[in-house]
Amino acid sequence: MSTPQEIELKLLVPGLTADAALQIMRRSPSLARRKLRQQQLVSRYFDTPDGLLQRQRCALRVRHCSDALAPAGTGPQAWIQTLKTAGQSRGGLSQRGEWECTVAGDWPEREGLRGTAWDALDPVDALFERLQPCHETRCLRSSWLITRRDGTLLEVTLDAGHVLANGQSQALLEIELELLAGSPQALFDLADELARRLPCLPSNVSKAERAALLAAQRLHLPVRARPIERQPGEALHALALRALGEMLDQFMRNLEGMLHNDAPEWVHQARVGWRRWRSLQRLLRPLIGPAPDFAALRPLLDALGQQRNLDVACTETLPAWAGAWACAQAGAAAQPAQPDAPPNAWEQAEQRLQAARTAQREQLRQTLLDPATGQALLVLARHLWQLGQQPVAIKKSWAGGRLARWHRRLHTLLQGEQAALLDVATLHEARLLAKRLRYGSEALASALPAKRLRQSQQWVKDATLWQTRIGQARDAWQLAALLQEHTDAAAALVAFMQGVAAAMERAAQEAASPG
Missing domain, CATH: 1.40.20 (CHAD domain)
Structure with a gap:
């Protein structure tokens, strides 16, 4: 079973075809001499009929992986079960619990969830018995492994495909930079290298969340400010940091919406998100220092x-x-x-x-x-x-x-x-x-x-x-x-x-x- 920690930076790639994005990425200095691997991925997400996992900001999926170049029915045909729990997501960088194991088929296995966060979520297996498939994603994944001399290990993936939910389909083209070893600083350095060459928008929206929003017909609705409640025992600095993250998220999600929708509310809510972020930065400036030069x-x-x-x-x-x-x-x-x-x-x-x-x-x-x-x-x-x-x-x-x-x-x-x-x-x-x-x-x-x-x-x-x-x-x-x-x-x-x-x-x- 893999390490129960995922640190990832996600970038949307708007305005390009999958082939164009792939060719640009292959010419990037950090990837130019790296081996490219391509896989076809089919991911099925499961939840209870009342969406309890979604409300808990958890995701449970089984994923089928096959070699994109192998003839149908040949090559590795693995099903991998993954549980992801709520974590921190700010400005496209997410850090959350993740547990993986191989399963026999296209349905979750309770045994593979033992010893994970599922035990606390579902101690008597009542939730597991109610699980049903709810969403699906299909994509071609192009991936590279990068090893730095200082021991930093990164995985870079370009996912091109579709999110399928409730009879609806949404195109998907995104880059995921995952930290396997080292400092998250390396994620930002690599993201900056890629962003010099192709359009990128940092995003906190996971595939599971995107599918859930699509199913609920909320994917194309402007994102408004959410109430920010202090959690028990939460330090004021942590609350302020979480608030800054929510404000930046509001700004960036509405930027994405403008690419697909003419409604003026997207522009309005993006500007609200930006002004909220600037206001809190200004309020906290004596303690946290000035905002970056924008x-x-x-x-x-x-x-x-x-x-x-x-x-x-x-x-x-x-x-x-x-x-x-x-x-x-x-x-x-x-x-x-x-x-x-x-x-x-x-x-x-x-x-x-x-x-x-x-x-x-x-x-x-x-x-x-x-x-x-x-x-x-x-x-x-x-x-x-x-x-x-x-x-x-x-x-x-x-x-x-x-x-x-x-x-x-x-x-x-x-x-x-x-x-x-x-x-x-x-x-x-x-x-x-x-x-x-x-x-x-x-x-x-x-x-x-x-x-x-x-x-x-x-x-x-x-x-x-x-x-x-x-x-x-x-x-x-x-x-x-x-x-x-x-x-x-x-x-x-x-x-x-x-x-x-x-x-x-x-x-x-x-x-x-x-x-």
Whole structure:
């Protein structure tokens, strides 16, 4: 039976065929002179009818392996049973329990599970008797073994095939880098080498999870923030690290979704994940140091921002003010001395912005397929792993106190003596601070003392309110700017939206002003 520990880094390979990805990998320096092995794999996953293993974040499978070059029915025909348990998954790097053994056929064997984590999960074999096949994956696996002079041993695999679940099929093309001996640092070094040559997206989604999501018709749904509850006895540093991992996971999963779906929520949730991650990094900076330089990620972040601006303009701001514009034009028509616009000015602006939105979406996808993007994402994943190697003690009073200082700063900006001097730049600063306060408070809420927790809940409400108030004015200003940039809209239309934005901004200023 194999060692009960798996340390693996997973990379999705979007935008390439399996053959193209294989040829690029074979030319990579670390693989160029290594022996390539290819196998056909059929993996069948088992669970109880109510999905208990999935809820426990466990996976039980039997896998059939055969030589890809051997004639059908010849060569090794092994069935291997594997149990994987819940572990840590952050930024594409996963570490979890794994037990393997050979079995006689395509069904799990209880004897092979003895002495593993299954004994605690199912001490009287009640679960085992209820197991049934639930998902399947079929793929061609191309693999290499890499031995370093320092004793590091790595297995590199490229899996190309399909996930099959509940009568549905999803294409699969991913790289798995598994550490057999040595430091996980070697995984990141090799991943960076590969990411220089082909598009890569770090991923925490296992094949079993991908199949389960496909079966539940949730694979193509945007990933939203999940509540982060402190586990019994969990140190605050461990909670913060887990929260950072969840935030980075939200960011990366939604990036993957954008490659296959045009829904604006994917972009929105990716940006939420990124802002949550940045907010918690900023909150913890005095203790864990600065975040890594993400200048290389700037093209992606800018493309996401431009896409979000166009999405909001086309799906929210334009529809919201169409009626008011029509009324304004009707009033202008009744007063010939007033400047007006062509009758179809609004419709033309909508068409031009929709065209710009479609073009920007294609640009965003091309940015995701740029190898530089994968390299930049791996920098974040490596940073997260490094934080876990040097735990620091974080006092609850320190975290609550820092959040309180953020709240006082926001209060000073919006309701202090300088509130009467609010300008666009100050409102923007307040909006960013409100987001940091909200996301930082939510991330560490379960670890705060009772008094601070009550304060934190009120801070979240305040911050959310200010995000909304200031954000609505910003969206109106943004629409006016987009009309000027992407359309030949009549001056009256641009002036109308600028007037709307100015009025909403004044309302936010008045709400912030004392008295």
